[in-house]
Each structure stands twice: as structure tokens, then as C-alpha cells.
Amino acid sequence: MKAPENLLLTTKEMGRADRAAVERGVPGAELMAAAGLAVARCVERRWAPCRTLVLCGPGNNGGDGFVAARVLAAAGWPVRLLLLGDRDALRGDAAHHAALWEGAVEPLSEAAGRAAVEDWADLAIDALFGAGLSRALEGPAAAVVEALNRKALPSVAVDVPSGLSGDSGRPLGALCLRATATVTFFRKKPGHLLLPGRQLCGDLELAQIGVPAAVLEEIAPSVWENAPPLWRDRLRWRDPASHKYDFGHLLIAGGRVMTGAARLAARAALRCGAGLVSLAAPEAARGTYQQRLDSLIVLPADTPEAYAALLEDRRKSALLLGPGLGTDPAARLQVEAALASGRATLLDADALTCFAGAPQDLAARRKGPLVVTPHEGEFARLFGERGGDKLQRARAAAAEIGGTLVLKGYDSVVAAPDGRAAINAAAPPELATAGAGDVLSGVIAALLAQGLPPFEAAAAGVWIQGRAAQDFGPGLIADDIPDRLPAVLSILQAEGAA
Numbered sequence: 001m002k003a004p005e006n007l008l009l010t011t012k013e014m015g016r017a018d019r020a021a022v023e024r025g026v027p028g029a030e031l032m033a034a035a036g037l038a039v040a041r042c043v044e045r046r047w048a049p050c051r052t053l054v055l056c057g058p059g060n061n062g063g064d065g066f067v068a069a070r071v072l073a074a075a076g077w078p079v080r081l082l083l084l085g086d087r088d089a090l091r092g093d094a095a096h097h098a099a100l101w102e103g104a105v106e107p108l109s110e111a112a113g114r115a116a117v118e119d120w121a122d123l124a125i126d127a128l129f130g131a132g133l134s135r136a137l138e139g140p141a142a143a144v145v146e147a148l149n150r151k152a153l154p155s156v157a158v159d160v161p162s163g164l165s166g167d168s169g170r171p172l173g174a175l176c177l178r179a180t181a182t183v184t185f186f187r188k189k190p191g192h193l194l195l196p197g198r199q200l201c202g203d204l205e206l207a208q209i210g211v212p213a214a215v216l217e218e219i220a221p222s223v224w225e226n227a228p229p230l231w232r233d234r235l236r237w238r239d240p241a242s243h244k245y246d247f248g249h250l251l252i253a254g255g256r257v258m259t260g261a262a263r264l265a266a267r268a269a270l271r272c273g274a275g276l277v278s279l280a281a282p283e284a285a286r287g288t289y290q291q292r293l294d295s296l297i298v299l300p301a302d303t304p305e306a307y308a309a310l311l312e313d314r315r316k317s318a319l320l321l322g323p324g325l326g327t328d329p330a331a332r333l334q335v336e337a338a339l340a341s342g343r344a345t346l347l348d349a350d351a352l353t354c355f356a357g358a359p360q361d362l363a364a365r366r367k368g369p370l371v372v373t374p375h376e377g378e379f380a381r382l383f384g385e386r387g388g389d390k391l392q393r394a395r396a397a398a399a400e401i402g403g404t405l406v407l408k409g410y411d412s413v414v415a416a417p418d419g420r421a422a423i424n425a426a427a428p429p430e431l432a433t434a435g436a437g438d439v440l441s442g443v444i445a446a447l448l449a450q451g452l453p454p455f456e457a458a459a460a461g462v463w464i465q466g467r468a469a470q471d472f473g474p475g476l477i478a479d480d481i482p483d484r485l486p487a488v489l490s491i492l493q494a495e496g497a498a
């Protein structure tokens with residue numbers, strides 16, 4: 001299985017992993033002991049001993065809390081433990097570890113929870129609900145989470161902050177803990193990476209607790225955190241025998257007015273290793289396109305027919321349309337010609353708007369590999385308002401158009417039509433600037449031109465663009481990104497060779 005270390009598990013899949021581990025002879029109580037120990041170690045690493053309130057729920061998340069409380073108390077920390085529900089109602093491994101806790105078990109009522117937070121605790125461990133949360137927080141759990149958030153008390157959440165869905169990254173009701181840190185086990189969940197979950201988790205730590213990686217084979221999950229192991233071996237590097245045509249020829253369609261967008265894409269594509277980059281443009285704009293980028297080939301395309309004629313050269317291995325293209329009928333005809341050519345095609349921005357409200361038309365015209373890169377606004381324009389979380393919407397839309405879809409943002413989702421998906425968690429918010437998406441489209445299109453399959457090209461492109469913008473800080477503009485791409489590529493090349 002590809003990149004198993006980056007796989008994300010839904011809460012249901014994590015439950016299966018847990019059961020599969022037990023079936024393979026790893027006792028559940030040991031998994032819980034390791035989970036609680038990891039939580040305690042996280043606390044010890046981050047804070048000096050201080051008054052620590054452990055909030056335990058009625059399920060196994062609470063069981064982890066009992067273990068963490070025991071470890072910290074044994075190390076001399078002042079610990080109070082408040083339990084939601086009846087101690088006698090605890091089952092299985094949670095009951096086992098509760099029995100090993102020698103301190104007091106105080107009932108968690110609304111008043112007791114609030115008072116402990118307001119008058120006593122320096123720090124809280126949230127072991128109320130994890131994967132088993134099935135509805136909005138209410139009663140004492142809601143009251144204590146509300147008090148924690150109001151006081152902004154430092155907190156470590158076990159598995160997920162209570163109130164959050166580990167699958168969607170959204171709170172199940174109005175309330176969710178805003179944790180300082182979250183410790184999760186075996187593999188991350190989509191809700192740890194999707195917004196707002198990623199921010200509600202605070203710093204995320206992943207702990208290995210003894211679940212054997214082999215259980216992943218029977219579960220066969222298909223969602224990953226986007227990272228190089230998923231696609232690094234597909235990247236192409238030059239060697240002494242290399243010829244520019246080995247690295248593909250990308251053709252970008254340039255519009256008449258917004259010429260900066262396609263220029264940004266072209267510069268990024270050249271920096272990302274495409275052997276040749278050509279830009280087809282109407283006469284009025286050709287001079288502008290040629291400025292400041294001598295390695296770009298500018299070709300005449302005054303009509304959709306002239307553009308289509310350029311596609312007869314079979315060496316053009318990928319097509320990019322959208323940035324600055326315009327949305328007039330001629331633009332739509334150009335996009336149709338590209339789709340009909342069967343060439344690997346990336347559609348962004350205006351090229352997607354040409355199919356507003358009619359994704360079925362796009363799907364019907366597609367003859368070859370396709371990547372589309374909408375932001376939320378373009379997504380809504382193309383597909384209409386859709387329900388579901390970001391991951392669900394991206395996967396459904398990708399299946400519908402038969403192409404790979406990148407739903408952009410801080411938590412970009414890359415979804416393939418076969419159900420594979422990657423969630424990106426390595427993009428700085430400074431990318432929220434005009435033209436950053438044009439750079440992304442150039443990066444992905446360059447990888448398509450070099451022969452990467454659409455899902456890998458899109459996932460790699462999203463990661464590479466994010467990394468190139470990392471650590472720049474305030475003031476980043478899209479023009480800064482292309483020239484920072486080579487450094488990212490050098491690192492990837494070195495890692496691949498290692």
C-alpha cells in the first residue's frame with residue numbers, strides 16, 4: 001500500500017483498526033494504557049507540574065483519561081478527576097483502568113465542572129468524548145467545555161477535542177473545546193486536518209500505541225494527509241541523457257485582458273520542470289506575454305480554430321486553460337477543443353466558469369486525463385451549492401466529472417474520481433493573495449506535462465506550492481512563489497535519492 005504512514009482513518013475505520021489489533025492479540029487494555037501514557041507525556045513535555053483537571057467521559061476516551069491521571073499523579077502532579085456518568089456504568093478497558101485509579105472520582109455536574117475550571121485548575125485534560133461522540137454536547141459536558149473555552153484554560157484533548165467530529169472537522173453542535181494540543185493515536189483523522197477542526201485541535205500529536213500497521217491492509221482506507229511519500233517517486237529528474245521533450249510541452253491558453261494570470265502560471269510551470277512551455281494568445285496581447293519571460297514561447301491563437309490547430313502537434317503533452325482566459329463564447333470553444341483533444345488538461349478559474357451550473361457538460365466532453373482546481377466560489381458556481389463536508393463534496397464532484405479535483409484553501413482537498421483523496425495541511429495563510437492559484441495551476445500543469453497521473457500531479461502541486469510559500473511571512477505576493485520552487489524541488493530530489 002502506498003504511503004501507509006500518511007493514511008487518515010475515519011472514526012469508524014479507527015474502531016475497526018482497534019478491533020483488528022485486539023484480534024491479532026494486542027490486548028485492548030494495553031492500547032488504552034499506551035494512549036493514556038502518551039497523553040500524560042505530552043502534558044509533561046509542555047508544562048511543569050500544575051493543578052491538572054482530568055475530565056473523563058463514559059466511554060473509552062474516558063478510559064484514556066483515567067490512565068493519564070494515574071501517570072501524572074504518580075509523577076507527583078496535583079490531579080483531580082471528574083467523571084461524567086456513573087463509575088459502575090464504565091465497561092471493558094475503561095472499567096479496567098478506572099479500577100486502577102486510586103484517587104477520588106468526583107461526579108461531573110454542571111456546577112462541579114464550572115467550579116473546578118474557574119477556581120482550581122491550571123490545566124485540563126479533555127477525555128470526555130473522542131471517536132464515539134454521536135450528538136451535540138449537552139448538560140455537564142457542555143457546561144464544562146464552555147467554562148474551559150471562556151477561561152481559555154490550557155488543555156490537552158484526548159483523540160479529538162470534545163464536541164468535534166473526527167470525520168468532518170466540524171463541531172456536532174454549537175460547542176467544541178478549543179484545545180491547546182490534541183494527542184491522537186495510530187493515524188490522524190480527516191477532522192484533525194479539515195477546518196475548523198484543525199484549529200480547534202491546537203498542536204496535533206500522533207502517538208503510536210501498539211496497533212500493528214498491518215491492520216491497514218484489511219481496512220484499505222483511501223484518504224491521506226498530503227505529503228511527499230504519496231507522490232515523490234513519480235517526480236521526474238533530469239539526467240545526462242535527458243532531452244527537453246522528455247519533460248513534456250505545456251500549452252497555456254492566454255486571454256486578452258488579464259494577462260498576469262497566465263504569465264504567473266507560465267513562470268511557475270517553467271520553474272517546475274516542464275521541458276517547454278508555450279502560451280497561445282490573441283495578437284493584441286502577445287507582446288505583453290513575451291515581456292520578462294524569454295524562455296516562454298508565445299504562439300498566435302486569434303480564434304478558437306487557431307488554438308485547436310496548435311493541438312495537432314502531438315508533442316504538446318498537457319494543456320492549461322483558465323487563468324485570465326475570459327468567459328466569452330470563444331473561451332468556451334477553446335476549452336471544448338482542449339477537452340476533445342484527449343490531452344492531459346487542467347482547467348482553472350474562467351475555464352470552470354464557462355461550465356457554470358453544468359458539470360455534466362464538462363464530464364461529457366472530457367476525453368483525457370483532467371484536473372480542475374476551483375476555490376470554494378468557483379466550486380459553487382460550477383456544481384451549485386452542495387451539502388456535506390469539504391472532503392465529501394470534493395470526492396463526489398471528482399467522481400461526477402471523472403477528473404481529479406482540487407478544492408483549494410488552507411485545507412485543500414485533492415480528490416480523484418476513484419475515491420482516493422488527500423488533505424493538505426502544509427500551506428501558509430499568506431497564500432490568500434491574488435494569483436497564488438494561477439501559480440498552483442502552472443505547477444500542476446507542468447507535472448501533468450511531464451507525465452504524472454492527475455491525482456499525483458495535483459497532490460504534488462498543492463504541496464510544492466504550499467512549501468514554496470512557507471516561511472515567507474507577511475507581504476507574500478504570487479510573483480514571489482515561482483522563483484522559490486527550485487529550492488523545494490532540490491529538497492524533494494535529494495530526499496528521493498536518499
Ligand SMILES: NC(=O)C1=CN([C@@H]2O[C@H](COP(=O)(O)OP(=O)(O)OC[C@H]3O[C@@H](n4cnc5c(N)ncnc54)[C@H](O)[C@@H]3O)[C@@H](O)[C@H]2O)[C@@H](O)CC1
Binds near residue numbers: 017061134135211
Ligand atoms: N485504537 C483505538 O481506537 C483506541 C481508542 N481509544 C480511545 O477510545 C475512544 C473511543 O471510545 P468510545 O468508542 O468508547 O467513544 P467515546 O469514549 O468517545 O464516547 C462513547 C460514549 O459516549 C456516549 N456519547 C456519545 N455522544 C454523547 C453526547 N453528546 N452526550 C453524552 N454521551 C454521549 C456514547 O453513548 C458512549 O457511551 C477514542 O476516541 C480513544 O480516545 C484508546 O483507548 C486507545 C485505543
Ligand SMILES: Nc1ncnc2c1ncn2[C@@H]1O[C@H](COP(=O)(O)OP(=O)(O)O)[C@@H](O)[C@H]1O
Binds near residue numbers: 411435438
Ligand atoms: N487561508 C489560506 N491558507 C492557505 N492557502 C490558501 C489560503 N487561501 C488561499 N490559499 C491558497 O492560495 C491559492 C489561491 O488560489 P485562488 O483563490 O484561485 O487565487 P487566484 O485566482 O487569485 O490565483 C490556492 O492555492 C489556495 O489553496
Ligand SMILES: [K+]
Binds near residue numbers: 129160
Ligand atoms: K476528547
